[in-house]
Amino acid sequence: xSQPDPLKKLAEQLQRLPGIGVKSAQRIxxxxxxxxxxxxxxxxxxxxxxxxxxxxxxxCSNITDVDPCFYCTSPERDVRTICVVEQPENVAxxxxxxxxxxxxxxxxxxxxxxxxxGPDDLKIKGLLGRVASGSVEEVILATNPNVExxxxxxxxxxxxxxxxxxxxxxxxxxxxxxxxxxxxxVTMTKAxxxxxxx
Amino acid sequence: xSQPDPLKKLAEQLQRLPGIGVKSAQRIxxxxxxxxxxxxxxxxxxxxxxxxxxxxxxxCSNITDVDPCFYCTSPERDVRTICVVEQPENVAxxxxxxxxxxxxxxxxxxxxxxxxxGPDDLKIKGLLGRVASGSVEEVILATNPNVExxxxxxxxxxxxxxxxxxxxxxxxxxxxxxxxxxxxxVTMTKAxxxxxxx
Numbered sequence: 001x002s003q004p005d006p007l008k009k010l011a012e013q014l015q016r017l018p019g020i021g022v023k024s025a026q027r028i029x030x031x032x033x034x035x036x037x038x039x040x041x042x043x044x045x046x047x048x049x050x051x052x053x054x055x056x057x058x059x060c061s062n063i064t065d066v067d068p069c070f071y072c073t074s075p076e077r078d079v080r081t082i083c084v085v086e087q088p089e090n091v092a093x094x095x096x097x098x099x100x101x102x103x104x105x106x107x108x109x110x111x112x113x114x115x116x117x118g119p120d121d122l123k124i125k126g127l128l129g130r131v132a133s134g135s136v137e138e139v140i141l142a143t144n145p146n147v148e149x150x151x152x153x154x155x156x157x158x159x160x161x162x163x164x165x166x167x168x169x170x171x172x173x174x175x176x177x178x179x180x181x182x183x184x185x186v187t188m189t190k191a192x193x194x195x196x197x198x
Numbered sequence: 199x200s201q202p203d204p205l206k207k208l209a210e211q212l213q214r215l216p217g218i219g220v221k222s223a224q225r226i227x228x229x230x231x232x233x234x235x236x237x238x239x240x241x242x243x244x245x246x247x248x249x250x251x252x253x254x255x256x257x258c259s260n261i262t263d264v265d266p267c268f269y270c271t272s273p274e275r276d277v278r279t280i281c282v283v284e285q286p287e288n289v290a291x292x293x294x295x296x297x298x299x300x301x302x303x304x305x306x307x308x309x310x311x312x313x314x315x316g317p318d319d320l321k322i323k324g325l326l327g328r329v330a331s332g333s334v335e336e337v338i339l340a341t342n343p344n345v346e347x348x349x350x351x352x353x354x355x356x357x358x359x360x361x362x363x364x365x366x367x368x369x370x371x372x373x374x375x376x377x378x379x380x381x382x383x384v385t386m387t388k389a390x391x392x393x394x395x396x
Contacts, residue, residue, distance in 0.1 A: 003290055004263040006251045010244040016237070017226050028215050029248065030287045033261065037249050039214070044242035046208040050227065051235050053204045063231065065202040089228045092201055 007033065056088075059130070061106040061123045063088040071104050078102045080137040084127060084156065086110050086144055094142065102140075105130065110148035111155055117148075119155065127156070131163050138166040145172045145190075205231065254286075257328070259304040259321045261286040269302050276300045278335040282325060282354065284308050284342055292340065300338075303328065308346035309353055315346075317353065325354070329361050336364040343370045343388075 007029050014025035032040055056062070057069035064070065071077055071091075081102030085091060091104050107122040131139060139160050143149035157167045173191035174183045183191070205227050212223035230238055254260070255267035262268065269275055269289075279300030283289060289302050305320040329337060337358050341347035355365045371389035372381045381389070 004252045004261055006244065006247040006263060007261065010241075010248050013241040013244045016241075018229050019222050019225060024217050026287070026290070027217060030285075031216050032245050032248050033252055033286075035249075040245050040249050043208075043211040043214075044245050046204065046211045047230050047238050047242050049204040050208050050230050051233075051238050054202045054231055063202055063205065065204060087228075088231075089224070092224070 056106075056108075059126070060104050061088075061108055061126065062091050062104055076101070079135050081140065082127070082130065082136055082138075083140045083142050085142045086149060086152070090142065102138075107143070107152065110143055110152040112148045122152070124156070124159070128159060128163070131160060131165050136165055138168060141167065141169045145170075254304075254306075257324070258302050259286075259306055259324065260289050260302055274299070277333050279338065280325070280328060280334055280336075281338045281340050283340045284347060284350070288340065300336075305341070305350065308341055308350040310346045320350070322354070322357070326357060326361070329358060329363050334363055336366060339365065339367045343368075 010032060011022075011025040011029040014020050014028050015022060020028070053065050054063050055065070055067060057064045057067055057072055059068045059072040062069050062071065078101050081100075082105050083094060083100060083102055084105045084107060085094070086107050086109060088106055091106065094100050094104075105123070105127045107124065107127075109117050109122055111117060111119065111122070127139075130136060139156075141153040141156055143152045143156075153169050157169075160167045171194050172187070173194050174180060174187060180188075208230060209220075209223040209227040212218050212226050213220060218226070251263050252261050253263070253265060255262045255265055255270055257266045257270040260267050260269065276299050279298075280303050281292060281298060281300055282303045282305060283292070284305050284307060286304055289304065292298050292302075303321070303325045305322065305325075307315050307320055309315060309317065309320070325337075328334060337354075339351040339354055341350045341354075351367050355367075358365045369392055370385070371392050372378060372385060378386075
C-alpha cells in the first residue's frame with residue numbers, strides 16, 4: 001500500500017524489459033510521473049507503432065517497414081554475397097562497421113535441440129532458394145560464436161556447398177582492444193588456430 | 199536507413215529515460231518488437247495511467263491515487279512525528295526500512311538559488327501549517343545529504359524551532375557495508391563528528 005497502484009503496475013511492466021531491474025524500473029516509473037503528458041504519449045505510441053508497422057522482409061526475414069526491405073531492393077548492394085545472421089539486430093551490428101555491402105539473410109534463431117529449435121523453425125529454405133537462383137557467389141555464416149551458432153553454421157555449410165557456392169565463417173579470436181590475460185581458453189585456441197601471416 | 203523508422207523512433211524515445219543509453223534503448227526496442235501485442239499494450243497503458251491517475255496528496259504532497267493519501271489517513275501512523283523529504287521517491291526509500299511509523303511531508307525539491315528554486319517553490323507553507331496545528335512533536339529533516347539538502351534543512355530548522363517542536367536531522371556518516379578506504383573526506387568528517395557511545 002505504500003505506493004499508488006498505477007505506479008506499482010508501471011514498475012512491474014518495466015521490469016519485464018531486458019536489462020531493467022527493480023531499481024531502474026522504480027526510477028523510470030517516477031521519471032514518467034514527472035514527464036509531460038505529451039512526451040509519455042510519444043513513448044507509448046512509439047511502442048505500439050513498432051508492433052503495428054514493423055514486419056519481416058519476405059526475402060531475407062530482416063525487420064522492415066517496407067517489403068521487400070531496404071537491403072533487398074537497394075541497387076547499391078552487392079547481390080553476389082549473402083551474410084547469414086541469427087537475428088535482425090545482428091544486421092544492425094554488421095552495418096555499423098560500414099565494411100559490408102552485400103545482402104543479408106536472417107535465420108530468426110539458431111539450431112538448438114535442447115530448446116526444440118530444428119531446421120524447420122529457421123528461415124533456411126528461403127536461403128537455399130536465394131542461393132540456388134544463381135547470382136550468389138559467397139555465403140558468409142555470421143551466426144553467433146557459441147554452441148548453437150556453430151552447429152547452425154556447420155549444418156548450413158553442408159547444405160550450401162553442394163550448390164557450388166563459396167561458404168565462409170566469420171573469424172573467431174581475441175577481441176580488439178582486450179587484454180590477452182582475460183581471454184578464455186577456447187577463444188585463445190581459436191585465435192591461435194586462425195592466425196594469419198603478417 | 200539501416201533500421202525501420204518506427205524502431206529508430208522508439209529507441210530515441212527510450213533514450214530519454216533515466217539510465218537508458220544507446221545500447222539499452224536498442225535492446226529494449228528489439229525486445230518490444232518480439233513481445234506479444236497485448237504485453238506492449240499493457241506497458242503503454244501503464245505509462246499513461248501513471249500520468250492520468252497519480253496525483254499529489256493535498257496534505258503532504260506525496261504521490262497518491264486517493265487524496266488525502268494512505269499515510270495521511272492511516273489510523274496506524276503516528277501523527278506526532280513528521281519526516282520531511284525532498285521527493286516522493288524518498289518516501290518509498292524510508293518505508294522500505296519498516297522502521298518509521300510517522301507521517302511524511304514532501305517538499306517537492308530543495309532550496310537551490312543557482313537553479314532558481316526559492317522557499318516559495320517548495321511545499322513549506324503546508325508543513326508549517328501542519329506543525330502549527332498542534333499535534334506534532336518532532337520534525338525529522340530527511341533532505342538529501344548534499345549542499346541543497348543541507349541548506350534546506352538549516353532553513354527549515356530556523357522556521358520550525360520557534361513553533362516549539364523538536365527538529366532533528368538524519369545522521370550522516372559512512373554507509374553500512376562500505377569500506378572506510380573509499381569514504382570521502384567530508385563523509386569521514388561527518389562520521390567522526392557524529393560518533394556515538396557504544
